[in-house]
Amino acid sequence: MSCALLLLLTSLALVMGTGTAVEIQRPRGVPQSKRQFYEENKPFTCLDGSSTIPFDQVNDDYCDCRDGSDEPGTAACPNGSFHCTNAGFRPAFIPSSRINDGICDCCDTTDEYNSGATCQNTCREMGRKERESLQIMAEITKEGFLLKQQLIHEAKRGQEDKQGKLTELQGSKKGLEGKMEALRTVKKTAEDPEKEAKERHLKSWEEQKELIRMEKDKTRMAEAFLELDDDADGYVSVAELQSHLELDPDSDGSLTETETQGLLGGAGKVDTSTFETVWSGIKDKYLSEGLSDPPAPVETPKEEESRDFVSDHDSDHYPEDYAGEEEDVEDDEEDDDHEEEEKVPPTVQTPEKREDDELSMPPYDTETQILIDAAQKARDDFDEAERALREVDGQMKNLEKEIGFDFGPSAEFAYLYSQCYELSTSEYIYRLCPFNRVSQKPKFGGSETNLGLWGQWAGPEENLYSVMKYDHGQGCWQGPNRSTTVKLTCGKETVVTSTSEPSRCEYLMEFTTPAVCQEPASLDEVLHGHTEL
Amino acid sequence: LLKGACVTARRMDMEEKCSRANSVSGIQEMDENGVVLSLGADSQWLIVSAKPFRLDIMEGREVLLSLNSRGLLAFEHLRIRTVTSAELVLNVVCPGWLFSPTGPSSISLDFSLPGVEHVYGIPEHADSLKLKTTDGGDPYRLFNLDVFQYELFNPMALYGAIPVMLSHSAQRTMGIFWLNAAETWVDISSNTAGKTVFGQMLDYVQGSSETPQTDVRWISESGIIDVFIMLGPTPTDVFSQYSSLTGTQAFPPLSALAYHQCRWNYNDQEDVAAVDQGFDEHDIPYDFIWLDIEHTDGKRYFTWDPHKFPQPKDMLQGLVDKRRKMVTIVDPHIKVDSSYKIHNEIRSKGFYVKNKDGGDYEGWCWPGNSGYPDFTNPEMRAWWASMFAYDQYEGSMENMYTWNDMNEPSVFNGPEVTMHKDALHGNWENRDLHNLYGLYVQMATAEGLIERSGGVERPFVLTRAFFAGSQRYGAVWTGDNTAEWEHLKISIPMCLSLGLVGVSFCGADVGGFFKSPSTELLVRWYQTGAYQPFFRAHAHLDTPRREPWLFGPENTALIREAVRQRYALLPYWYQLFYHAHHSGQPVMRPLWVEYPQDTATFSMDDQFLLGEDLLVHPVTEEGGRGVTAYLPGKGEVWFDVHTFQKHNGAQNLYIPVTISSIPVFQRGGSIIPRKARVRRSSSCMEHDPYTLFVALSPKRFAQGELYIDDGHTFNFDKQKQFIHRRLSFANKALSSRNLAPGSQFITPSWIEKIVILGASKPSKATLKTPDGKENLLEFEFDASMSVLTLRKPGVNAGVDWTVVLQ
DSSP, X not given: OOOOOOOEEEEEEXXXXXXXXXXXXXXXXXXXXXXXXXXXXXXXXXXXXXXXXXXXXXXXXXXXXXXXXXXXXXXXXXXXXEEEOOTTSOOEEEXXXXXXXXXXXXXXXXXXXXXXXXXXXXXXXXXXXXHHHHHHHHHHHHHHHHHHHXXXXXXXXXXXXXXXXXXXXXXXXXXXXXXXXXXXXXXXHHHHHXXXXXXXXXXXXXXXXXXXXXXXXXXXHHHHHHHHOTTOSSOEEXXXXXXXXXXXXXXXXXXXXXXXXXXXXXOSEEOHHHHHHHHHHHXXXXXXXXXXXXXXXXXXXXXHHHHHHTTTTTOSOOOOOHHHHHHOHHHHHHOHHHHHHHXXXXXXOOHHHHHHHHOOOOOOOHXXXXXXXXXHHHHHHHHHHHXXXXXXXXXXXXXXXXXXXXXXXXXXXXXXXXXXXEEEOSSEEEEEETTTEEEEEETXXXXXXXXXXXXXXXXXXXXXXXXXXXXXXXXXXXXXXXXXXXXXXXXXXXXXXXXXXXXXXXXXXXXXXXXXXOOXXXXXXXXXXXXXX | OHHHHHHHHHHTTOHHHHHHSOOOOEEEEEETTEEEEEOSGGGEEEEEETTTTEEXXXXXXXXXXXXXXXXXXXXXXXXXXXXXXXHHHHHHHSTTTSOOTTOOOOEEEEEEEETOOEEEEOOOOSSOSSOOOXXXXXXXXXXXXXXXXXXXXXXXXXSOOOOEEEEEOXXXXXXXXXXXXXXXXXXXXXXXXXXXXXXHHHHHHTTOSOOOEEEEEEEESSSOOOEEEXXXXXXXXXXXXXXXXXXXOOOOOGGGGSEEEOOTTOOSHHHHHHHHHHHHHTTOOOSEEEEOGGGSBTTBTTOOOTTTOSOHHHHHHHHHHTTOEEEEEOOSOEEOOTTOHHHHHHHHTTOBOBOTTSSBOEEEETTEEEEOBOTTSHHHHHHHHHTTSTTTSTTOOTTEEEEEOSTTTBOTTSGGGBOOTTOEETTEEHHHHGGGHXXXXXXXXXXXXXXXXXXXXXXOEEESXXXXXGGGGOEEEOOSOBSSHHHHHHHHHHHHHHHHTTOOOEEOOBTOSBSXXXXXXXXXXXXXXXXSSSEEEOOOTTSOOOXXXXXXXXXXXXXXXXXXXXXXXXXXHHHHHHHHHHHOOOSEEOHHHHOTTXXXXXXXXXXXXXXXXXXEOOOOSTTOOEEEEEEOOTTOEEEETTTOOEEESSEEEEEEOOTTOOOEEEETTEEEEEOOOOOSSTGGGTTOOEEEEEEOOTTSOEEEEEEEOOSSBTHHHHSOOOEXXXXXXXXXXXXXXXXOTTOOOOOOOBEEEEEEETOOOOSOEEEEXXXXXXXXXXXXXXXXXXXXXXXXXXXXXXXOEEEEEO
16 A cells, blocks of 8 residues: 655755755655744644644645645645755755656656656756856856947937937928928919910910811812712712712611702702801711721821820820820729720721821920920929928938837847848748848748738836737738747847747747846856755 | 348448347238237337338337338339430539439438437537427438538538437437438428427327327438337437447547647647647646647658658657657548658559549549548558558657548548549449448558557547447547537537447537637636547647637636546546446436436437536536536435535526536436546556545435556456446445456555545444454544545555445
């Protein structure tokens, strides 16, 4: 039976660094600090005071105390804990359930005293290793902390520089605003006469164009009359006109006598003077007999020019031709209907109109041109001033943003701003641009994925600046937007040391920087801080 | 028909089982239109009528069940098919789907169940425990399919199919086993369905009219009519009758009954180590960590991703050191890749399923283009089993077990995401045996795990697809559920339905597979899952991590407590599985199985029994402030296992709950063994002592058992190495005596504590051991709850002893 497990450790030698052996007596699993509560041969009162039991029921492998304090050395209590001294390493508490469970938990093997598990005492080895790594860490911390001081110093200077620059920019912004206002007035003053002169010019051109058109129309009419007057009797008769099927008013394919008579204003035939009235009714449809087919509708850039000229006089930019329009990719997705419309060829134009369109506006007279040039210069000057102001605004905004960032209590993280750090894995290149974004790019082609934009510092309350959070990255199928947690640890170098994706689309990045190095405690403190004597 | 059944049984290698079944013993009466045959016991008769053809099974003057009473018997005989043009069109739309080369071959038969208003079973459906009538809707469909985000309360087919229906009334429980693995449909109608309570009352008051009756019609696409009728009369009888046909639940290794931590996917060895460490840091026990498909080298099963899992044996050894285990996934779709050994061997041996033109059938699955081994071929199964040998499955070790997923089989580009019906398994079309494929995959895998240990170790294999008999090979789970409250609730009827037809080792993904559960839902799911047979948390690749400690210390503590309750109860779970293995009794039971005359229990599926002694009513409502549990049994009592408060049976009990509540009751009259020392894995608890919870009946009587063996080998069976003891409390004495005199096993475990609920205070308690010694035991008595706790009997769990209270 395995229940007689009360076992007092009569001579547990604790070998300390100095090699001094100290003999102590206490029940199994009790830490030195609680030794006084376990007095041999006196009734034991549970540490929560809930009951008192004979001392031989301490560590008898049956749980009597609600707080588990009567079984520090057995697994009997579900909420108990066992103290391993771990001489040569750090002492530790383990849950009672790990006593004699066949797994070595304490490096001094004291937790497996009755399970058959063979454990090796690894405390000294572990102690040595820990000492070594603490030593290394301490050195890193020391150097890192020095670097950090430098970073703080630089950040302070940088911050001052930026503040100075900002003040400077604020001054020049004022100047630029004044200048821009002045130029706006100049521009207006120059544009008014320009507009008047242009309108004048246009108006006279319109009048002239109308005259030319009338002249041309007359010529065509005379030609048509001669063409129609087949028998050259000075009259155009119903019969002569009837051969022009294109004039059929109801477009049923036959031009009847009555219809033709209607076209001739009710008369059987007309002379040149009466033909004027008839002509105005048929000229849009009339096809010269010299042409066997109706002309194919051909669009020319010139036509476009004339069509847009009036409304777009301000600009030297004309719409592109149709080919150009179709190549315009950006337009493609924006507005399909609009595009469809543009693709439809314009309706058939009469030859007259086409001729008319071939005419172009004569150049501006010198006087107008001078006004235009002056106005253009005023516009350019104004635009230039506006651009300069925008630029200053942008610079100020960037500066204000940078100054506004939380770069840590002493701005020690400021040096990371506008830097990027990369880590290459077997598949991807990860890129961390602190205070900006995290991204991932496949090594062998493929586009970059946004793993998150700068969110906030996200460390625990007492150590806020130990974790950075980047979120709102590219969305995941059926999942959240990608996000990245960056854990910062003290190091001499600024470098991304590892990345992983512990959960789908939630990335974890480890990053060393001197900026998180704490003031080093003395090595002795680190090593002996928790050692129980 | 009965002869047909025996022929089929022989085909299924169950000859000796069949001979035990009732046989027709003689012609009793006969005329020109029929014969009356005696069925032997209990004055049961079979009346065969010729015109119209029908069969009636009678007991005395009562009709128990009629076949073809509605004349729906139909069959089509095989013939040379002439293709109609309509068929041609359909075959273009659904190639290989509709028509076999021998023409349509469907079969159908109807069954009438007079006096029956409740039928159950025919899993797998995400539906209530009591089957619904299908009038005006689709019939229940049985056709193994990989269903994406399945719908609830729907007769649609899911991953598995067990064509077994149970009928139950206060008088009798019966079963119908329609042995057919082709696509099958079941229509249910009832003459009382749709009647209002008032209508039923009126019938009753007026002494009216018709007896309630349920009519059922089975239709299968092909095969023969091959039916087993199980006449009961008790639920227990039906369970043993059915298990005599298809076998009983495999007895799992004890650790498989503990908690399983799964996720698609644990990313790499470091991740596995970190999760393992997380469980220790948060002091939560677990036994198995699982690796889904991403652990393989390009979805080539039996391999490891060389970057993520470069040293699988180191990883497994790390788990061995913690006395924990691993499951890796092995799916039946095999990547078509000439540099993949498994593929090359299957191809060269001609083991792949063929398409109708004789070439290897190929379809798309996780690895891309894949072949599907013909698991119906015994040679293929033997070869597959040999692949689990330690020298074949590189990187595998004794503590690594297997999970068969996607074995419906899932074919991404196949009709309804499964195999074409005209694909060929030898001479058989997939059409004819579709629902059996998954069973054979698990069979071959389980055989592999047995073989690799030289026949010593019990296997543990989880499957998604299943058929009648799958219980012999391991566990099943309810597939890809969703992190929603309704899915938590449906896990109860889904596993109850499976338990009724032989499959006791059932569970649902704790937390829900798709989507992300709220913290409350996750906690409630752990609490529910802790009391269901297969207890595994699982999550989809695209969901955020949900290891138990990621939701703040309060929720970590709640989950820890739920898992600990599971571990403490493992001795009872193990004992229940021993019985399921031994006699086919379900582990998780509807209340009516134990209270067959209590009509109030017939439709209950929000609470259940574990064995006959524990009643569980988990909280499955969001924001639940209380549950109303029905405690059955007039004159019985139930004890709250947490507070020990006593409640009377035959009442609806309102229980106020908090987020930490898991309402569980122990039946007065029972003794349940627990291990109170919960450790980090079940193996660590192997030699720990037992605490016995003795819940007294109103007559101050209680009875229970204690079953102990090595927990993982077949020695319990082959060498009778086990302890099985009867614990009984009567006449103020609690005793332990041997239930299996031929057995022997030595355990270091002892009796740590005995808690007697509903006790009165004795003046002294004496422990008597076989060596004649008598020891006085210290005890505590809690008068407010009438709980007597005997301190440290200390007697070995395997010997005779008696505690006498005076």
